[in-house]
Amino acid sequence: MKTFYTVSIIGYGAYVPLRRIKAIEIARIWGKSEKVLPLEEKSVAALDEDTATMAVEAAYNAILRAKIQPNEIGAVFVGTESKIYTVKPTATVVAEALGITPTTLASDYEFACKAGTEATQTCIGLVGSGMIKAALAIGSDIARGRPGDELEYTAGAGAAALILARSGIYEDVAEIEGTYSFVTDTPDFWRREGQIYPMHYYRFTGEPAYFYHSREAALRLMNELGLKPSDFKYAVFHQPNSKFPQEVAKSLGFTAEQIKPGLLVPLIGNSYAASSLLGLTATLDIAKPGDRILITSFGSGAGSDAMSIIVKDGIESKRDLAPKTMDYITRRRYVDYALYAKHRSKYNK
Amino acid sequence: MGSPSYWREKVYRYRLIAKYCENCNKKYYPPKLACPICGNKELKEVQLPRIGTLITYTWVTQPTKDFATQAPYVVGLIKLDDGTLIVSQLTDVEIEELKDGIRVEAVFRRMFEEGDSGLIYYGTKFRPCLFSK
Numbered sequence: 001m002k003t004f005y006t007v008s009i010i011g012y013g014a015y016v017p018l019r020r021i022k023a024i025e026i027a028r029i030w031g032k033s034e035k036v037l038p039l040e041e042k043s044v045a046a047l048d049e050d051t052a053t054m055a056v057e058a059a060y061n062a063i064l065r066a067k068i069q070p071n072e073i074g075a076v077f078v079g080t081e082s083k084i085y086t087v088k089p090t091a092t093v094v095a096e097a098l099g100i101t102p103t104t105l106a107s108d109y110e111f112a113c114k115a116g117t118e119a120t121q122t123c124i125g126l127v128g129s130g131m132i133k134a135a136l137a138i139g140s141d142i143a144r145g146r147p148g149d150e151l152e153y154t155a156g157a158g159a160a161a162l163i164l165a166r167s168g169i170y171e172d173v174a175e176i177e178g179t180y181s182f183v184t185d186t187p188d189f190w191r192r193e194g195q196i197y198p199m200h201y202y203r204f205t206g207e208p209a210y211f212y213h214s215r216e217a218a219l220r221l222m223n224e225l226g227l228k229p230s231d232f233k234y235a236v237f238h239q240p241n242s243k244f245p246q247e248v249a250k251s252l253g254f255t256a257e258q259i260k261p262g263l264l265v266p267l268i269g270n271s272y273a274a275s276s277l278l279g280l281t282a283t284l285d286i287a288k289p290g291d292r293i294l295i296t297s298f299g300s301g302a303g304s305d306a307m308s309i310i311v312k313d314g315i316e317s318k319r320d321l322a323p324k325t326m327d328y329i330t331r332r333r334y335v336d337y338a339l340y341a342k343h344r345s346k347y348n349k
Numbered sequence: 350m351g352s353p354s355y356w357r358e359k360v361y362r363y364r365l366i367a368k369y370c371e372n373c374n375k376k377y378y379p380p381k382l383a384c385p386i387c388g389n390k391e392l393k394e395v396q397l398p399r400i401g402t403l404i405t406y407t408w409v410t411q412p413t414k415d416f417a418t419q420a421p422y423v424v425g426l427i428k429l430d431d432g433t434l435i436v437s438q439l440t441d442v443e444i445e446e447l448k449d450g451i452r453v454e455a456v457f458r459r460m461f462e463e464g465d466s467g468l469i470y471y472g473t474k475f476r477p478c479l480f481s482k
Binding site: 018046047048049050052053056057060084085093096097099323327328331333345 | 359360363364418419440441443456457458459460469471474479480
């Protein structure tokens, strides 16, 4: 998909909570083998953090880099599957905290782990049509995993934000070269109304869901743009665990070096709607002008958004205007399972 | 605290905005309706700096009901970089990391909630600066 006007990322920001729990500590509680753990450790949001607070910090960093006045932003979309209310938007809290209200669109997006890129696609459309000047897309999640379930090892927390505007008006960080969205009705993972924890069908998790949608979105985008994996300096895929993004990258012809900067899941877990966007912010932190980056999200239910972006000169002057993704990842404090349970409200009050 | 009053104050609580008296060159946070020195009611809204220095602090282990789940936590007296003094909850910090004079920065966090089905209240807390500032 392409827009009428060319659209660029003019600012980006990340946020990862301070606390971590090691997968080995979760395995200790449930008596699981240490040999089959899906990652090393995951991020744990504090009691006073939620999707809105993490979104605000990531977006605040994006605004610093964009060098834009908050009231110039005409849309705030928060992609998440951990809304702060079932009915009442997270986006209005975020927009108010950032000083973007009242003249703006504001809404929450839900599409499991691809809600953040879904929000990004909408922002690209709004800006690319000339309807608004600039838009803020956020992926923010505190993932939930039932105690003892496989998801508990990977369900992390984090947020990433992008500010998009028509190319050439602000100082561009990266230009959107093209996007492709690919969705089908596939029941790999869901959470029913009123349920705290999600359910998943192993039968659909791998090939029918993650691999099929990620691969098709990426391949079709590359075909549409006439590109091949070697044309990209970096690639980012959604990261539900350490194995899947490496396997899908390899199957498409990308090398380990291409995905290395954006592969964060071993250190922070699966941050759901923020996962692939955090991979992108980490990659932008080290990218150079002219580098082409492929980002492919995946959301259960199921679908993928693929985007090709080309890094612009603005990256050099903007990347140091806010904390980098790895700055948040390398500052960490470990908690044991008891404190983790307290911070994630797993005790009955 | 009831939701109407908190809602009226949300801009100040969310964004660290103070009221400023031009006559007395004084900033007030939390904001006041009138300057307590000269009585001026035409106070202007001004953005406070988001960074300051921790002057002193206390460790709260017996909180009020609204903050019970957050205990133990820290409340500090902070001198912002423009000289404004404010009292705020600190977050992402352990007691052994605290000392007078550390640099702190504002963050947007949950303050409290009205049980499991009521409203969630947000505001500004401070944490030790991520980097030296």
